[in-house]
Each structure stands twice: as structure tokens, then as C-alpha cells.
Amino acid sequence: MTDTRKSPTLALALALVALFWISPLSWVAFNAVDPLADGTLRWPQAFGLANFSKAVAGESGRQFLNSVYVALLTSTLTTVFAGLAAYPLSRVRIPGRNAILWALVLLRMLPATGIIVPIFFMAQSTGLLSLTGVALAITMINLPFTLLLLKNFFDTVPLELEEAAYSEGASLFRILWNVVLPMSRAGLSVVWFFSFINAWNEFLLPLIFVRKTADFPMSVGLFNSFGEHSSVDYGFLAAYSLVYALPAVAVYFLLRRNLSTGFAGVGVKG
Amino acid sequence: MFDDAKPWIQRDWKLVAAMLIPAIAVIALLLYMAGWILVMSFTDLALFGRKATEWSFVGFDNYERLFKRRGFLNSLWVTTVFTVFSAIIGQNILGFAMAAALRNTGRFTKSFVEGAVILGWILPDVVAAYVWSATFTENGLVDLAILQPFGIETRNFINDHPLFVVIVANVWKGAAWSYILYSAALDTVPSEVVEAARVDGATPLQRAWHITLPILRPHIATNCLFITISSFVYFPLIYALTGGGPGRKTQVLSIFVYQESFAVGKLGYGSAISVAMVLIVAFLSIFYVRLLKDPR
């Protein structure tokens, strides 16, 4: 019906959309590859990877690893906890199940900024004002949403499949491992991806949890260096931004196929 | 307790019960923290100074202060403007329009536009803040590419129109979510229904208005609920872009909470703001859920 070749208005609109999304990145891209970058928007005066080598060396490299640590720990914990609890919530009529589900729905709405104070104090009193503490806190905040999401996915696994596996002699573990989990791959991917990206991007928690620059994840690292305007090395900052963005983009494109089915589930069930 | 459950669950019921423990512990912890906030909002607890140890209950003082001092009402207004323009209007409408427009375009166009939009979504908040700060700064992309060619005086948008900048940045950052949901939702509209309307002579606009939109109503409500709430409590992009300033021009509620609690150190007052935020979010949720259920 509407083909871009037949409808020039549509083609123009889509071109503008693409331009709106791509063009702001030009500044970062130009400055990152320009060792002589001075922060103005201009075509690169020279090409070189010097900025990138600064952005992955020394403290910056540490910060990269810190981010990897927080993101992997968070996504693993979230997926495991949510997966474990989602199965009984989906399959067993536990007394109080509805109360739990309602609590989850409400807690999912609870803004993280709203409970940041108790989180901070709790981390302080348990000695968790650290990257591990950040990961645990994000896991906690993510859990209501991811748990509900995964429960919805488990709900769609036909019970007959589990019955078939059971009557063939499969144990609970086998049923979970060989039937439920493989069939919920899309849901697990979405949950893993969500918690990974959330943790990778998380800014507020490390901002208040972590004091030493060597312990910063990249979000706070980047924020910190672009606050100090006078002595900013713009080429370095641009390269650092790209290095910081790359894993998130890569994870998305690696999981893309699984995610698109998963997102459909998010939309319908809410 | 597992009497009615499936036999493989009954057989290993202890394991199944154990599987629930981490989640229940986390839920309990979250509820505990929510309760903590509520209690704290009735005290004058401070982060540092004398009130950090010798705090006392002050009744509704903190809540009164919400309405007597300028800070909260200003933030509420800023947050509302930000949410309405960036989420409900910007992300929602743009996301829907793109989902509809990209349904019938060629593979390449679709992948390219979709990839660009999703890139904005995937980029970390602080990077996005950095990108938009560079775009709207004096002699940034907007000045060079739009204002200068038309002979308009260049300016630093972040100083002159800060709320506009964060709204644009949030549209850029978040429209992909609405796009993804609406793409999936449009796939669920049965093509026979739309074709039937076409056979009946409905124009494309009539088909969209009378057929597609009503069918997608629950998806639209769900999406609006989601993006409204997430924009309402959004923190990192705005904070990294403007820090809430200049002055209080972009001080949304989440930044206000953060600053009152951790910069000013008034934890009691900060908690009262948090409680107010939670109540507003709950109210919004109820509103959208009503919208979701009630067909007419």
C-alpha cells in the first residue's frame, strides 16, 4: 500500500526521522576519531585511534571492567531469582499467590528514586556501599517487573508438555531445564537484556554508593569527567562515550532475534 | 500446601518452596523500605549535623512544607510538563507513527530507521546527555545546521530553553520503546478486519480511527501507563544534562528528591517528597488501568 517509492511525503518524513536520530551522534563520532579534537563540531582534522587507546587504558579501563562486573552480576542474579520464583508463581496455587502478584504489580510502580534513601542506609549498615551493593540494589529494584514478565512467559508454556515430560520420567529439575526454560528463551532473553542494560546504564546508585574514581562504573566516570569543563579532553570523552555505548549496542544486536518475540509479550501483557 | 499441585511439583515441593525464597525476601525488603520512607517522612531526620542523631517526629510538617515552599510545586509542574510533552505527546505519537509508517516500507528502510531509533534507546543515559548537550550547546549542531543558515542568532539552548532540551532528548531516548510495542501490537490487528473496512469503502484515515485505534486501545493504555511513569520518575538523563538547572528550570521531582536528601541532607523532607511521588504514580496507574478496562 504505502511504499516509500510511491509516497514521497512518507519517504521525506522517514528521512527526517532518521536524521533526527543519527545527526546528534555526529559530534561524538567526529571528536572521537580526531586526536586534535577541541570540542567544537567540525569535520575531523586528523584521523587516529589515540583517543580510544586513552579511553581503555588505566583508570578508564578499570571503570569499564567495573561496569561489566555490575552489569553481569545484576543480569545473572535477576534472571536466576526471577526465573526461580516465576515458576511456582505460574504453576502452583500457593495460598496468598494473588497477594504476592498484587504486591509485585504495585512494587513495580515504586520509583527507584523514591526509595533511594533507605537503600543507601541499608547498604551503609551492611557494608555494601560498593559495586556489589549497586548490583544487589538494582537486582532488587528490577525484580518485581522481571518476575511478573517471566511469570507471563511461563504461563504460555503448555502444561501438557510438562505432563508429557513428567510421565516420561523427568524430574522437576529436568522439566525446568529441558522443557520450561528452552521454551521461555524469549522471555529469559528479555529479562537478561533488561537487567543488563539497566545495570550498565545505572547512574544514580553508583553516584551515591561509590566514592573513589577507580571504583566508578563508566556512567559516573563519564559524568565526572564532563563536569570539569576547563581541562576537558574532548577527544578522550567522545571516545570514552563510544566505548561505553558499544557493549550495550552489541548486546542488543546479539539478542535481537530473541528480543523481538519477547517484547511482543511485554506489550500484550503489560 | 501443594496438595492440588501437579505431581512433579508435589514430589519436590520443598525445592519449589525454596525457589520462591529469594523473590519473597526481595519483596519483603522493598515493602520494608517503602514503610521506612513513610515513617521517615514524619521526622526531621537529616543526613548530617545534629539532626542526624537527635531527630524527632514532627507530624505533618514535611507535608505542609510541600505546599508552602516553592520547591515541590515547581518540581511537580516541571515534571508534568516534561512528562506530557516528552512521553505522552512525543514518544507516544512519534512511536505510533513510525510503527505504522514502517509496516509497509521496504526491508532496508525499515531496518535502517528502526536501527537508528533503537540506537537512541540503547545508548546509556549519560552518553545521551553528553550527545544532546553537545548538540544544543552554543555553536553546536542545532546552531550550525538550523539557526545559522536561516540567519537566526545562535544561542546556548541549554541556558535559554533547558526544559525544551530535556524534552527533545527524552523523546529521542524513549520513542523506541513505544515504537517497539506498537509494532508488535499492530501485528495483532487481524488483517481481515481492516480489509473488510476497506471493502466497505473506508479511507485510510477512517480505517485507522474506527478500526485500528479501537482495537489497539488496551495496548495504547498499557504503553501510556508505562512511559508516563518512567518519564515521571526519570533521573539520569536530565541530571547529567542540566543538573536540574539553570536555577530550578529542569528540577524534576526525582532530582528534587535527590538534592533535598543528599545535597541539602533533609532526609525527612526528601521522604515526604518520595511519598508524594509514589502517591502520584499510584494515582496515574489507577487512571490508566481504568482506561484499560472500561470500554466506553
Added chain:
Amino acid sequence: MTGVVLNDVRKSYGDLQVIHGIDLSIDPGDFIVFVGPSGCGKSTLLRMIAGLERISDGTVSISGRVVNDVPAPDRGISMVFQSYALYPHMTVGDNMAFGLRIRRTPAERIRETVGQAAEALQLGQYIDRLPKALSGGQRQRVAIGRAIVREPEVFLFDEPLSNLDAALRNQTRMEIARLHREIGATMIYVTHDQIEALTLATKIAVLKDGELQQFDTPDRVYNQPANTFVAGFMGAPPMNLVAAEIIAGDGGAAVAVLERAGQPPVHVGLPASRKRLVGRRVVFGLRPEAICSGPVGSRPDHAEIDVDIDYVEVTGADRIAVTNFTSGPFYARLPADADVHEGRRARLNFDRDKINVFDADTGARIAEETP
């Protein structure tokens, strides 16, 4: 080989009882079909035998062993589900091998068994495909293959053909019959398709509202239904049921008076074996195919009735004449060349010995007296 015995089996969901005490004794090697209307409890009963549903009361025994508390995998059964329940992420071969792998069967032996089953079911070339790349009939065969490789003593099928089209259903039905002949295992099969029931079963169990109505050979279920429910349920079109009052005729012979709407009642003399019915209100049951048409006196031994034909349905081999004999429709299955026409009057006749008689109040069959 193994028999299955159900002893006063009951099932309740909370306060709601859905199976009300069923006794059934299934001989080794039998092919039993459970039929009944939707919601009558066929699947529930089958799943209790399978061990997928707790038995609220009574006992189920397999090979003389009470299995109420034996887990499903240890009962020596295999189940074929209505939706096939194939694992969508496993290939055909892996689907069939899954149960064997769990039992730690040696790999060599698994390959052999699965290979044989796949050959027997003509699935050899699909062994590495995923279920979604198979047709409905092929998926069905994989499900059966998965049941076979475990070499169970009892096969359980829950409406295994209901997702197939008519042609495929016939073909698969014959394959299941062949499978039963070859393996000789006990099979229990749920369906609400009477053709499947009548062709496959060695014995049919007819259920209604969680109660057993009749358990007998297909021939007897069809020709001598235990009550009016079974009579009306089996056969398409179903058995004609007509209310009658029995009076004493000449010499004490029983004569049935069939009331007709707006027309004089019909009198039908009954054979001597029905003498004791005199004075009772009963229901006559007459199979449509027991009815013939023909000119007056063409079959002197038959009872004759005159009817107005409302409608004639030509099905190829037969003409099905529908009339309004008493209250509901009354069907006669006649040969294709029968001289019956819509809107005309016709004379039908039937063999008095083929009349089934049921009690008007209880609906239970009243047997013929043996002289």
C-alpha cells in the same frame, strides 16, 4: 500383558465431584474407548489412570497392582496428548529419545529403538526436523512414536485425532488399529467421535456426567444400548426414540400404541417375548437403518406406518428421510433408490424384533423375555 481395573473411582475438584464412582475391568490386550459428550469426564478419568490427576477416592490397578500412589513414570503407561505435546525445541529424534535418555538407556540402544519406531511410522526421513516443520499427521505420528519407544504396557490416548482433517483421521485411525494388532498392548482411547469408537474398540465405555452408562462391545453398545442416553448418543443420525403405551391386544398379545400429533394413533403388535410389558409406559428405540420403505404388504412380517416425509437428505449411498412422526424428528436410512420424496406420504416398515424398549421413567433398557 496387563489389565487395568478401576474400582469405584471418584474425582472431586474442591466440593465439585466430576467422576461419581466408576467400576471398570479392562482385560489385557483390550482396546477400550471412552466416549461421551464434552465435559463428561473422559479426560479426567484417563488422566487419573495416567497418574496426572490425583484419585480422590477408589482405586486404580494396573497388572493387579494398586497404582494410586505410584508416580506416573512408574506405572508402565504412555500417553498421547490431544495437542501432541511435542517438545518444540527438540528434533523428531530427540522428542522420541527424551524418555529413554532420562532412563539412562545406552545411546546405542536409543538409536536403535528410535530408528525402528521412526521406520515403522514412516518418519525416517524427518528424524532431524523440528516439529514445527512437520504436517499435522506427521506430528501425530511422532507423538505415537514417542509413546511406542518406551514399550509401555498400557497406551493412553486423549482425542489423538481431533486436530486432523477427515482424510488424515481415517488413515491415522487405521494405523492405530494396526498398531494395536501388532503390539497387542492394552490401549485406552478417549474420543467423542463415534466412528472412531465403533471401529477401534474391542469394548466401549459410554460416560455421561461422570457416570458410566454402558461398558460393552461396540456391537452391543450400538444395537442394544443400555439406556436412552446411549441410544441417542451413538449413531448418526441417532436412534429414533418414540414414546409408547402398551395395551393388551387379541389373545393377550402386547400391542403398542404410538400417539401422533394431530393424527390417529398407530398400533403396533409386538412379538410374544414382549408380553410382560402390557400396561407400562415405555420408549421405543429404533435405528434408522432398521427401517425400510415399500408398498403395502411388501413385508408381511414387518410393522407398517404411514408418514409424511418432511425432508430427504441424499448422502450418496443412502437417502435419509426425516419425518415428524411423534414429537421430534424421526429418521429412516433408506437405500438410494427408495421411493420417498419430500412433501409426500410414504409407507415405512420395520422389523418388530429390532425394537429396543426402554422404561419411560428411568430410561433403562428392558430386555426381552427368554421363553
